[in-house]
Amino acid sequence: MSEASRPVPEVTPETERYWEAAADGRLLLRECRDCGLTYHYPRALCPDCFSDDVDWLEAAGTGEVYSYSVAHSMSGWPADDLPLVVAYVELDEGPRMVTNVDCDPDEVTVGTRVEVRFVDVDADDVAIPVFVPAAE
Amino acid sequence: MASEEPVYIAGAYEHPTREAPDKSTMQLHAEVAKGALEDAGLEKDDVDAYFTAGVPEHGSGLSPLVAADYLGLDPSYADTTDYGGSSYVSHVGHAASAIRDGKCDVALITLAGRPRSRGQATGSGVRGLQTMQDSFERVYGVTNVTMYGMAAQRHMHEHGTTSAQLAEIRAAASHHAQYNEHAMYQEPVSVEDVLESRVVADPLHLLDCCVISDGGGALLVVSEDVRSTLERSCVEVLGHGEAIGHQDAGRIDLSKTAADQSGARAFEEAGLGPEHVDYASIYDSFTITVLEALEDLGFCAKGDGGKFVEGGTLRAPDGELPFNTDGGGLCSNHPANRGGMTKVIEAVRQLRGEATDEVQVDADVALAHGTGGSIGTRHGAATLVLGGEDR
Ligand SMILES: [Zn+2]
Numbered sequence: 001m002s003e004a005s006r007p008v009p010e011v012t013p014e015t016e017r018y019w020e021a022a023a024d025g026r027l028l029l030r031e032c033r034d035c036g037l038t039y040h041y042p043r044a045l046c047p048d049c050f051s052d053d054v055d056w057l058e059a060a061g062t063g064e065v066y067s068y069s070v071a072h073s074m075s076g077w078p079a080d081d082l083p084l085v086v087a088y089v090e091l092d093e094g095p096r097m098v099t100n101v102d103c104d105p106d107e108v109t110v111g112t113r114v115e116v117r118f119v120d121v122d123a124d125d126v127a128i129p130v131f132v133p134a135a136e
Numbered sequence: 137m138a139s140e141e142p143v144y145i146a147g148a149y150e151h152p153t154r155e156a157p158d159k160s161t162m163q164l165h166a167e168v169a170k171g172a173l174e175d176a177g178l179e180k181d182d183v184d185a186y187f188t189a190g191v192p193e194h195g196s197g198l199s200p201l202v203a204a205d206y207l208g209l210d211p212s213y214a215d216t217t218d219y220g221g222s223s224y225v226s227h228v229g230h231a232a233s234a235i236r237d238g239k240c241d242v243a244l245i246t247l248a249g250r251p252r253s254r255g256q257a258t259g260s261g262v263r264g265l266q267t268m269q270d271s272f273e274r275v276y277g278v279t280n281v282t283m284y285g286m287a288a289q290r291h292m293h294e295h296g297t298t299s300a301q302l303a304e305i306r307a308a309a310s311h312h313a314q315y316n317e318h319a320m321y322q323e324p325v326s327v328e329d330v331l332e333s334r335v336v337a338d339p340l341h342l343l344d345c346c347v348i349s350d351g352g353g354a355l356l357v358v359s360e361d362v363r364s365t366l367e368r369s370c371v372e373v374l375g376h377g378e379a380i381g382h383q384d385a386g387r388i389d390l391s392k393t394a395a396d397q398s399g400a401r402a403f404e405e406a407g408l409g410p411e412h413v414d415y416a417s418i419y420d421s422f423t424i425t426v427l428e429a430l431e432d433l434g435f436c437a438k439g440d441g442g443k444f445v446e447g448g449t450l451r452a453p454d455g456e457l458p459f460n461t462d463g464g465g466l467c468s469n470h471p472a473n474r475g476g477m478t479k480v481i482e483a484v485r486q487l488r489g490e491a492t493d494e495v496q497v498d499a500d501v502a503l504a505h506g507t508g509g510s511i512g513t514r515h516g517a518a519t520l521v522l523g524g525e526d527r
Contacts, residue, residue, distance in 0.1 A: 006275055006277075007264075007265055007274060007275045008275075009265070009271035009272070009275050010265055010268075010270075010271045011271075012268075015268075015271065037385060038386075039385035039386050040272075040385070040386045041268075041269065041272040041383075047385045048385060066290065066390070067286040067287070067289045067290035067293070067390050068286060068289060068338075069281075069282040069283075069285030069286045069288075069289060069337045069338050069339075069340075070282075070285075070335075070337065070338040071277065071279065071281075071282050071337050072334075072335055072336065072337070073336070074277060074279060077277050084277050086276055086277060086278045086282045086286065087286070088286060088388070088390070091386075094386065094387075095385065095386025095387070096386050096387070096388055097272070097386065098272060098273045098276055098278055098513075099276055100276050100277070105338070110289065110290065110293040111293075121275075128275055128276075130276075
């Protein structure tokens with residue numbers, strides 16, 4: 001899909017490391033040292049216990065499609081990038097994340113095994129994690 | 137334990153317009169406020185509390201001040217809770233609490249909007265990034281309709297729900313809309329019609345989605361002291377509950393909504409259960425919104441919603457649980473892309489015996505449920521249990 005068409009995420013001090021890691025080809029999660037929760041999207045304080053003692057954890061980048069939908073038409077998105085597969089991918093570490101599965105809509109269903117890829121955007125030091133069906 | 141003092145809805149008014157190119161949104165707020173006052177038999181000066189949520193086109197949190205200024209209100213109590221479409225259902229509950237606390241006696245709630253005239257992109261457009269979460273969601277091109285599509289897809293996966301079952305919901309709403317002279321779409325549609333409409337976001341078809349309309353509505357919630365002065369039949373607020381559902385740190389469950397909590401809280405306060413409900417107004421941004429809410433509110437077991445809606449269950453007047461007898465957001469009206477207000481209004485009509493003749497239910501207890509935001513990410517859920525005056 002057209003990389004230039006994607007909105008550029010807002011990079012903040014709280015999320016900078018996540019986006020920089022993505023630009024470096026790594027998918028990061030956060031893990032709470034106090035209660036053990038592994039979570040996404042990144043937040044400075046654990047959303048279960050409010051501990052600020054949270055680590056960055058590199059995800060394996062594999063998981064399965066928890067759910068998906070296909071946009072056949074969408075204002076504000078280039079027509080040649082449609083249909084667009086949007087999905088929740090359940091990572092093998094646990095968290096479900098909103099993403100795209102970059103493939104023909106016929107290749108995806110609930111439960112499809114997927115692996116991460118990174119798409120460049122119009123900003124330095126930022127890339128967006130998306131997924132593709134895993135190699136057999 | 138909640139105070140026992142009864143609180144009532146004394147006035148309810150739905151703007152008849154569905155497209156208002158020559159009126160301002162604030163004008164619609166004023167017209168619905170006036171309509172609700174006339175319905176109740178109250179005067180503008182009687183209003184001592186004001187409730188409204190944001191006006192989407194303002195894009196700021198100060199819309200309630202703009203509205204109070206325009207309307208010339210001088211309230212002693214104000215509440216600007218904004219959960220999207222569920223806001224106006226929650227406002228009724230908040231007004232009841234404020235009245236029981238002695239803060240006010242006549243609470244005015246208004247909603248208005250002109251998304252149709254403004255050509256406002258609704259469910260299918262990419263929006264700009266505003267919230268922190270948008271950088272993790274909207275960068276993927278997700279929209280309201282694909283989010284609800286994902287909920288439907290997951291519900292189908294877990295429970296075997298079918299597109300034909302979702303279509304039953306639209307078909308029932310359209311059956312009711314044919315009797316509503318103000319409904320945007322009055323033509324009855326069949327399950328097959330829904331399935332043959334184009335797919336907007338798998339597995340949702342165009343006819344699984346609500347209308348885009350201009351319009352608005354208003355409610356007046358009053359104390360027992362005020363009600364005793366009125367000749368108008370009033371509706372008692374028996375129970376109210378709210379909840380917020382969200383990403384839950386990555387544990388989101390797309391097959392359910394926070395209606396399981398808001399409904400349980402409302403029924404507990406009312407001392408009633410789903411089995412006592414004669415009529416239900418269920419927020420219907422999409423057919424899946426209704427299906428999940430029916431399960432979560434306890435009208436059937438989780439996962440049985442598809443079977444529950446088959447066979448005319450939702451059709452007035454003879455179905456087991458007549459719903460959205462005005463045609464709902466799917467067929468009649470969805471002002472400001474926020475459907476909670478019209479849900480309460482139709483429940484009030486049913487309990488007063490003022491629904492359209494063909495769909496009037498013999499109703500003593502009604503439920504109104506609002507869902508705001510997106511069940512695919514984060515949403516408000518607000519539930520009211522309402523009782524007729526002579527029940
Ligand atoms: Zn923690």
